[in-house]
Amino acid sequence: MTDAVRAALRAQRIEVPSWAYGNSGTRFKVFAQPGVPRTPQEKIADAAQVHKYTGVAPVVSLHIPWDKVDDYAALAKHAEDLGVRIGGINANVFQDDDYKLGSVTNPDPAVRRKALDHLLECVDIADLTGSRDIKLWFSDGTNYPGQDSIRARQDRLADALQAVYERLGDGQRILLEYKLFEPAFYTMDVPDWGTAYAHCLRLGPKAQVVIDTGHHAPGTNIEFIVAFLLREEKLGAFDFNSRFYADDDLMVGAADPFQLFRIMHEIVSAGALDASSGVNFMLDQCHNIEPKIPAQIRSVMNVQEATAKALLVDAAALDAAQLAGDVLGSNGVLMDAYNTDVRPLLADVRQEMGLDPDPMGAYARSGYFEKIAADRVGGQQAGWGA
Numbered sequence: 427m428t429d430a431v432r433a434a435l436r437a438q439r440i441e442v443p444s445w446a447y448g449n450s451g452t453r454f455k456v457f458a459q460p461g462v463p464r465t466p467q468e469k470i471a472d473a474a475q476v477h478k479y480t481g482v483a484p485v486v487s488l489h490i491p492w493d494k495v496d497d498y499a500a501l502a503k504h505a506e507d508l509g510v511r512i513g514g515i516n517a518n519v520f521q522d523d524d525y526k527l528g529s530v531t532n533p534d535p536a537v538r539r540k541a542l543d544h545l546l547e548c549v550d551i552a553d554l555t556g557s558r559d560i561k562l563w564f565s566d567g568t569n570y571p572g573q574d575s576i577r578a579r580q581d582r583l584a585d586a587l588q589a590v591y592e593r594l595g596d597g598q599r600i601l602l603e604y605k606l607f608e609p610a611f612y613t614m615d616v617p618d619w620g621t622a623y624a625h626c627l628r629l630g631p632k633a634q635v636v637i638d639t640g641h642h643a644p645g646t647n648i649e650f651i652v653a654f655l656l657r658e659e660k661l662g663a664f665d666f667n668s669r670f671y672a673d674d675d676l677m678v679g680a681a682d683p684f685q686l687f688r689i690m691h692e693i694v695s696a697g698a699l700d701a702s703s704g705v706n707f708m709l710d711q712c713h714n715i716e717p718k719i720p721a722q723i724r725s726v727m728n729v730q731e732a733t734a735k736a737l738l739v740d741a742a743a744l745d746a747a748q749l750a751g752d753v754l755g756s757n758g759v760l761m762d763a764y765n766t767d768v769r770p771l772l773a774d775v776r777q778e779m780g781l782d783p784d785p786m787g788a789y790a791r792s793g794y795f796e797k798i799a800a801d802r803v804g805g806q807q808a809g810w811g812a
């Protein structure tokens with residue numbers, strides 16, 4: 427059993443977001459940090475550091491237009507030279523003045539056309555970077571009852587999704603993300619997994635749902651959603667992060683490591699940890715006050731710890747206890763795994779992979795931070811909206 431657990435941990439893959447390395451903040455203040463990337467190339471270089479010390483994060487997502495470049499094939503080559511590759515292409519139809527009343531659901535057809543053109547441009551970019559995933563999140567919605575027709579907006583959304591779906595190349599897919607509220611406060615046009623699921627179901631097999639762990643009402647049982655979508659083959663990806671109140675975008679596993687374990691238990695028990703399952707395990711976080719590269723390393727380690735615990739669940743014992751109707755016994759099997767200290771196991775696995783057993787320490791000792799802080803002086807730091 428241990429060998430299988432170790433093999434699964436070595437094979438695990440976690441995708442990191444380019445935007446995690448830029449400056450970010452709340453709507454009150456963005457605090458700049460020294461050494462922050464100024465270009466998409468520098469963001470990818472920072473992401474490569476996370477992979478260098480964890481060995482399980484070789485893929486970096488782009489966000490368009492924040493990561494717009496003239497030559498995407500060259501950017502993909504740059505990533506490859508640094509030992510990583512480009513993953514999902516995240517569309518952005520939420521920052522132009524035109525989108526005040528929505529993007530693909532805007533009542534104005536000219537604005538809808540502009541938004542759709544951007545989504546199609548993202549598919550073009552995915553062609554050039556060799557990316558499988560076109561990730562769509564819409565800030566669209568309304569603030570006041572009566573502001574717009576809820577049903578008409580669903581129709582407009584469906585039309586846009588259909589147009590993107592028809593443009594997908596072989597092996598590409600739409601990943602549709604939902605969010606309960608914010609920036610719209612009365613209705614979001616894709617507020618929950620059910621809405622995302624219904625749209626994806628209508629589109630076809632190349633459309634799947636993204637679960638951003640911060641995009642639910644407090645108390646929502648996220649692992650139930652995971653189990654349901656896996657069963658329906660509609661779970662495309664996670665955006666991992668953690669939250670205490672709303673969409674906090676804190677480090678995954680920081681607020682509620684037990685929830686992360688429960689999610690990973692559903693993944694492991696459904697056999698969906700392996701890359702062949704098609705579930706993309708991505709981080710979607712903003713590091714507002716903490717240093718960014720170590721925060722990404724810590725986040726990857728938090729996912730690894732939850733995964734290791736989930737892999738240690740005694741599946742046969744759990745099965746037997748469940749079938750016997752042994753409520754406390756089955757819960758006990760799960761808790762035994764959760765309460766195991768897996769840090770020595772993970773340190774060991776890292777050594778097997780030729781890595782330092784202590785990724786945080788190894789990065790800190792590497793001098794990379796001192797180097798980028800000295801080198802990256804001048805120019806415009808990447809940041810929120812950059």
Ligand SMILES: [Mn+2]
Pocket residue numbers: 603638665710
């Ligand atoms: Mn997200």
